[in-house]
Amino acid sequence: xxxxxxxxxxxxxxxxxxxxxxxxxxxxxxSAVAVVTLVFWFFSNIAFAINDREIPFGFSxxxxxxxxxxxxxxxPYESTDSYGYALIVAAVNTIVLAIAGVILAILLGxxxxxxxxxxxxxxxxxxxxxxxxxxxxxxxxxxxFFFYFILLLPPLAESYNPxxxxxxxxxxxxxxxxxxxxxxxFAIAWGVVALVGxxxxxxxxxxxxxxxxxTGRVSYPLTAGIAVAAGIAFxxxxxxxxxxxxxPLAISTPEPEGRFGRIEGGLRVRSGAIVMLIGxxxxxASFIAEIVRAGIQSVGRGQTEAASALGLRPVGVLRNITxxxxxxxxxxxxxxxxxxxxxxxxxxAAIGFADLTNVAITMTQTAPAISIFLIIMLAYLLMSLAWSxxxxxxxxxxxxxxx
Amino acid sequence: MATARMTPGADLPPxxxxxxxxxxxxxxxxxxxxxxxxxxxxxxxSLYLIWQxxxxxxxxxxxxxxPTLGGxxxxxxxxxxxxxxxxxxxxxxxxxxxxxxxxxxxxxxxxATALVRGVALTVAFVxxxxxxxxxxxxxxxxxxxxxLLLNIPAVFLGYWLGKHTPVSSTxxxxxxxxxxxxxxxxxxxxxxxxxxxxxxxxxVPSRYWGGLTLNLLLAAxxxxxxxxxxxxxxxxxxxxxxxxxxxxxxxxxxxRGVPLITLLFMSQTLLPLAFPRDFPLDEVMRxxxxxxxxxxxxxxxxxxxGLQSLHRGQTEAARALGMPxxxxxxxxxxxxxxxxxxxxxxxxxxxxxxxxxxxxxIGMFDxxxxxxxxxxxxxxxxDNSRELFLFIALVxxxxxxxxxxxxxxxxxxxGVGRR
Numbered sequence: 001x002x003x004x005x006x007x008x009x010x011x012x013x014x015x016x017x018x019x020x021x022x023x024x025x026x027x028x029x030x031s032a033v034a035v036v037t038l039v040f041w042f043f044s045n046i047a048f049a050i051n052d053r054e055i056p057f058g059f060s061x062x063x064x065x066x067x068x069x070x071x072x073x074x075x076p077y078e079s080t081d082s083y084g085y086a087l088i089v090a091a092v093n094t095i096v097l098a099i100a101g102v103i104l105a106i107l108l109g110x111x112x113x114x115x116x117x118x119x120x121x122x123x124x125x126x127x128x129x130x131x132x133x134x135x136x137x138x139x140x141x142x143x144x145f146f147f148y149f150i151l152l153l154p155p156l157a158e159s160y161n162p163x164x165x166x167x168x169x170x171x172x173x174x175x176x177x178x179x180x181x182x183x184x185x186f187a188i189a190w191g192v193v194a195l196v197g198x199x200x201x202x203x204x205x206x207x208x209x210x211x212x213x214x215t216g217r218v219s220y221p222l223t224a225g226i227a228v229a230a231g232i233a234f235x236x237x238x239x240x241x242x243x244x245x246x247x248p249l250a251i252s253t254p255e256p257e258g259r260f261g262r263i264e265g266g267l268r269v270r271s272g273a274i275v276m277l278i279g280x281x282x283x284x285a286s287f288i289a290e291i292v293r294a295g296i297q298s299v300g301r302g303q304t305e306a307a308s309a310l311g312l313r314p315v316g317v318l319r320n321i322t323x324x325x326x327x328x329x330x331x332x333x334x335x336x337x338x339x340x341x342x343x344x345x346x347x348x349a350a351i352g353f354a355d356l357t358n359v360a361i362t363m364t365q366t367a368p369a370i371s372i373f374l375i376i377m378l379a380y381l382l383m384s385l386a387w388s389x390x391x392x393x394x395x396x397x398x399x400x401x402x403x
Numbered sequence: 404m405a406t407a408r409m410t411p412g413a414d415l416p417p418x419x420x421x422x423x424x425x426x427x428x429x430x431x432x433x434x435x436x437x438x439x440x441x442x443x444x445x446x447x448x449s450l451y452l453i454w455q456x457x458x459x460x461x462x463x464x465x466x467x468x469x470p471t472l473g474g475x476x477x478x479x480x481x482x483x484x485x486x487x488x489x490x491x492x493x494x495x496x497x498x499x500x501x502x503x504x505x506x507x508x509x510x511x512x513x514x515a516t517a518l519v520r521g522v523a524l525t526v527a528f529v530x531x532x533x534x535x536x537x538x539x540x541x542x543x544x545x546x547x548x549x550x551l552l553l554n555i556p557a558v559f560l561g562y563w564l565g566k567h568t569p570v571s572s573t574x575x576x577x578x579x580x581x582x583x584x585x586x587x588x589x590x591x592x593x594x595x596x597x598x599x600x601x602x603x604x605x606x607v608p609s610r611y612w613g614g615l616t617l618n619l620l621l622a623a624x625x626x627x628x629x630x631x632x633x634x635x636x637x638x639x640x641x642x643x644x645x646x647x648x649x650x651x652x653x654x655x656x657x658x659r660g661v662p663l664i665t666l667l668f669m670s671q672t673l674l675p676l677a678f679p680r681d682f683p684l685d686e687v688m689r690x691x692x693x694x695x696x697x698x699x700x701x702x703x704x705x706x707x708x709g710l711q712s713l714h715r716g717q718t719e720a721a722r723a724l725g726m727p728x729x730x731x732x733x734x735x736x737x738x739x740x741x742x743x744x745x746x747x748x749x750x751x752x753x754x755x756x757x758x759x760x761x762x763x764x765i766g767m768f769d770x771x772x773x774x775x776x777x778x779x780x781x782x783x784x785x786d787n788s789r790e791l792f793l794f795i796a797l798v799x800x801x802x803x804x805x806x807x808x809x810x811x812x813x814x815x816x817x818g819v820g821r822r
Contacts, residue, residue, distance in 0.1 A: 024644060028646045031644070049677070053680075122432060126449060140761060149789060373672065
């Protein structure tokens with residue numbers, strides 16, 4: 001047994017410069033010192049510069065009155081509200097735009113993705129042309145194109161007026177939509193009850209289809225579910241009508257009013273929001289289409305053939321066999337596209353839709369720019385975290401158990 | 404005993420409607436009543452739309468806005484009176500283009516595939532072809548045209564250099580790419596990072612660089628730098644040193660979680676504060692740094708996907724042969740991982756090139772800003788904004804589609820998915 005001749009600088013009998021554990025710790029120490037020094041140098045320089053060059057910084061502006069209009073707002077907003085509240089209003093605008101965009105982009109993207117693998121040559125080629133065009137042109141170019149396209153529509157006084165109830169002009173679109181007829185509270189109350197009804201309908205559908213699977217008794221789960229939801233909503237409608245003497249909602253049609261023919265009533269969407277929505281949806285749909293196509297093609301051919309052999313129609317095969325299996329492949333990249341859409345909504349800064357970034361840029365004229373951008377970066381990070389939480393939840397729900 | 408002789412009858416012709424164009428149409432367009440209805444409906448709608456578009460593009464559309472802007476779309480204000488009083492600065496972006504084309508020529512000699520040759524020659528001939536643009540000589544002089552025509556000899560010069568000089572090793576190529584990029588940067592600015600000016604060259608501050616040149620420059624710099632940075636971040640994320648790992652995860656997730664615009668704004672407000680007042684870090688450089696880091700965070704995730712797709716056996720075999728971990732990464736893991744994710748990496752390059760348009764929002768004069776501010780200040784062209792942006796879209800589309808086409812071909816050559 002040869003004893004180590006030198007015990008100088010050894011650990012567990014191994015020279016320290018060759019001991020894996022020690023090398024590992026030494027490397028960590030070195031990199032930690034390097035990173036911490038760099039970060040400290042960066043931020044201390046900034047802190048010094050902020051003092052030295054008297055650059056405005058701080059968060060006291062958040063409670064001051066903003067005093068500038070926010071053109072589009074979902075939440076109620078007055079010019080006298082504070083900077084902090086204005087940022088919240090803008091963040092809600094971003095979130096509403098992102099959610100509407102995600103829903104529409106998923107619908108359009110799925111449609112085009114399915115068209116991509118259609119057996120019809122013309123349909124699949126057109127879908128391919130769509131995908132190749134929209135994903136190879138920068139989103140900002142598309143947004144500016146749509147921006148000028150809408151800008152060149154006729155002005156308010158010469159609006160297009162399809163079917164006599166819609167108004168399309170260079171300031172925006174107006175379409176008929178249900179609006180609270182009297183007190184808003186009644187409409188909200190009805191909406192809440194209707195949501196409960198829809199939940200009850202889903203529960204009924206679930207329990208009936210479970211019974212059908214277990215016992216084989218025909219139970220019409222879909223019809224029953226819809227009937228439950230519609231029944232509850234209708235009963236609530238009648239109850240509110242009887243109690244308050246007026247229906248909770250009525251169809252409101254846009255009409256030009258006043259001397260300047262301003263359009264009032266109905267659902268009015270300003271041009272900035274339309275440009276953002278069209279651009280984001282068209283662009284993101286081209287990426288989603290490719291994800292959906294790859295997902296569907298990842299399902300083995302045997303699955304579709306077996307389903308056809310059992311007598312399912314092509315639509316049935318897609319809905320009941322292919323799609324549920326493809327979903328596991330589709331959803332993770334889909335979530336990352338949703339995240340991209342949310343981040344891309346910041347391009348509204350160039351278009352004039354009052355999203356978070358746009359409002360932030362306007363604010364920099366009257367408040368410290370660095371503080372504002374720190375706040376909105378944090379807001380976007382939170383939205384990203386929310387999307388990854390959705391993705392993780394899905395992965396956890398659909399994990400393959402027992403592997 | 405009589406034997407019955409079977410005489411084969413004449414061969415039947417193939418069933419009608421299964422061969423030729425009619426058969427093809429039947430199989431692919433009219434295979435079922437539903438399919439036929441779809442074909443007719445979709446065909447009618449798309450024919451109508453194409454007819455409408457052509458009717459507009461060839462009729463009322465006025466494309467004169469594009470030659471009116473002409474070279475401004477490509478080099479921005481670079482050669483204007485305010486920036487370059489002697490108005491003889493146009494050759495500098497053009498020599499930059501020549502340097503780029505020469506580099507493509509070297510690549511052609513090194514890779515020696517039909518694909519790279521095709522790309523190099525296409526780039527050279529398209530650049531040279533711009534010399535033949537139908538503009539009056541007062542707009543585009545003979546000197547400009549001659550410099551453009553030089554792109555054809557340049558690509559062959561690059562090929563010759565690649566064949567007969569020792570520039571062709573991978574290490575030298577990377578050095579040449581960085582050196583060429585620095586050379587272009589100094590040539591365009593006329594100054595070595597603000598430290599001292601190049602004699603005989605008018606100094607052109609980077610805020611006057613513009614047009615497609617700016618987009619291409621930001622993209623070229625971003626692509627050159629974001630790949631190595633992305634590889635480092637990806638390796639760091641897979642490191643077994645917890646500190647390195649979490650630092651890399653933090654950097655990647657932060658840059659993937661915020662929009663590029665907010666980062667670009669920070670690059671103009673916060674980043675200068677971290678350096679001394681007269682530190683030579685101009686606007687373009689700052690925007691470039693931010694775009695690069697943003698892109699390398701995405702690149703790192705793509706490369707990590709490639710690293711994860713490798714079988715454990717690869718590293719284990721390398722370890723068993725006695726290779727140290729660092730060599731295992733460089734010679735065994737990384738080459739295979741990169742090969743597996745070529746499409747994703749090129750997709751990220753395309754994305755980076757598209758993202759260079761965002762400098763529009765922080766007020767830099769890229770091709771979009773040139774177009775937009777031209778329409779803003781010349782209201783008589785407002786009606787032609789569609790033509791202008793359609794043209795810009797087409798420029799981006801051509802370059803990006805070219806890149807994705809090349810990546811698909813590279814994928815075939817590397818045989819990804821066939822091993």
